[in-house]
Amino acid sequence: MTTISAIRTAEIEPAKVDAIVKAVSISKRYGDGTEALSDVSIEFRRGELTTLLGPSGCGKTTLLKIIAGLLPPTDGEVRVNNKTVYGPGPERAFVFQDFALMPWATVLRNVAFGLELRGTPKSEREDVARRYIKSVGLAGSEHKFPSELSGGMRQRAGLARALTVNADVLLMDEPFSAIDEQMRRKLQEDLLELLREEKKSVIFVTHSIEEAVYLSDQIVLLTRNPGRVVKSIRPGFDRAAGPDAVRRDQRYLDAVDDIWSQLKQYLS
Numbered sequence: 001m002t003t004i005s006a007i008r009t010a011e012i013e014p015a016k017v018d019a020i021v022k023a024v025s026i027s028k029r030y031g032d033g034t035e036a037l038s039d040v041s042i043e044f045r046r047g048e049l050t051t052l053l054g055p056s057g058c059g060k061t062t063l064l065k066i067i068a069g070l071l072p073p074t075d076g077e078v079r080v081n082n083k084t085v086y087g088p089g090p091e092r093a094f095v096f097q098d099f100a101l102m103p104w105a106t107v108l109r110n111v112a113f114g115l116e117l118r119g120t121p122k123s124e125r126e127d128v129a130r131r132y133i134k135s136v137g138l139a140g141s142e143h144k145f146p147s148e149l150s151g152g153m154r155q156r157a158g159l160a161r162a163l164t165v166n167a168d169v170l171l172m173d174e175p176f177s178a179i180d181e182q183m184r185r186k187l188q189e190d191l192l193e194l195l196r197e198e199k200k201s202v203i204f205v206t207h208s209i210e211e212a213v214y215l216s217d218q219i220v221l222l223t224r225n226p227g228r229v230v231k232s233i234r235p236g237f238d239r240a241a242g243p244d245a246v247r248r249d250q251r252y253l254d255a256v257d258d259i260w261s262q263l264k265q266y267l268s
């Protein structure tokens with residue numbers, strides 16, 4: 001027979017967290033002595049969007065590059081699916097702030113590039129690329145060059161390229177920072193829909209508190225000199241009500257206020 005105390009214990013026992021990426025006691029000191037990160041530990045859950053948020057210089061990009069395997073930590077380690085990271089890997093894809101599209105290649109070639117690097121045959125990689133070009137709303141632009149695209153379209157191409165390699169983890173460094181507000185909101189909706197469909201795990205960097213609260217399952221607040229974790233927040237509201245209702249939801253507004261009051265003390 002189940003006793004009340006047994007039920008209580010079961011209720012308060014923390015659910016087992018399925019972390020796809022773990023940053024374990026990461027410190028990073030650059031060659032000039034700058035201490036960018038100090039003892040940073042974060043668990044990034046599978047299928048969730050986690051945002052790194054904090055003032056300029058708190059080490060957000062440094063941490064993203066360490067998770068990507070583009071930069072070694074000075075101390076600590078990153079584990080992806082419980083395996084220590086020693087460099088870039090197929091389960092992680094980086095979406096750069098400046099889109100990093102090759103200016104001399106068409107949208108189709110750019111989007112298919114990750115698969116080209118892996119040696120996937122041309123017709124196969126172009127089929128996959130066309131599918132993702134369509135899913136990010138760029139159908140018809142396959143043969144355009146990056147210079148012929150708007151900022152929002154370039155960002156969509158960058159996202160399509162990251163999706164094409166079928167990585168489980170998308171690392172996105174301020175992907176929507178150079179885009180006007182209307183396009184930013186559209187891309188946020190597109191990203192949430194893609195996450196629902198493709199079941200990706202996303203590690204996202206932004207300067208926008210509103211964007212972080214709107215998009216995230218988890219928000220990790222960092223401070224600088226050296227970069228450290230201040231707090232981790234899970235806003236936990238239901239997005240099913242739609243974007244306008246969410247932005248009026250008291251829990252959304254409270255989370256924005258809470259984060260702002262935490263961060264402003266580190267801005268002076």
Ligand SMILES: Nc1ncnc2c1ncn2[C@@H]1O[C@H](COP(=O)(O)OP(=O)(O)OP(=O)(O)O)[C@@H](O)[C@H]1O
Pocket residue numbers: 030031032034035036054055056057058059060061062063
């Ligand atoms: N290659 C480098 N060599 C030396 N110091 C560096 C290097 N890259 C970054 N830093 C320093 O490390 C710290 C963290 O930088 P990082 O770019 O990771 O911060 P950030 O939070 O992403 O900043 P921002 O929000 O402005 O993009 C800063 O003090 C920065 O000047």
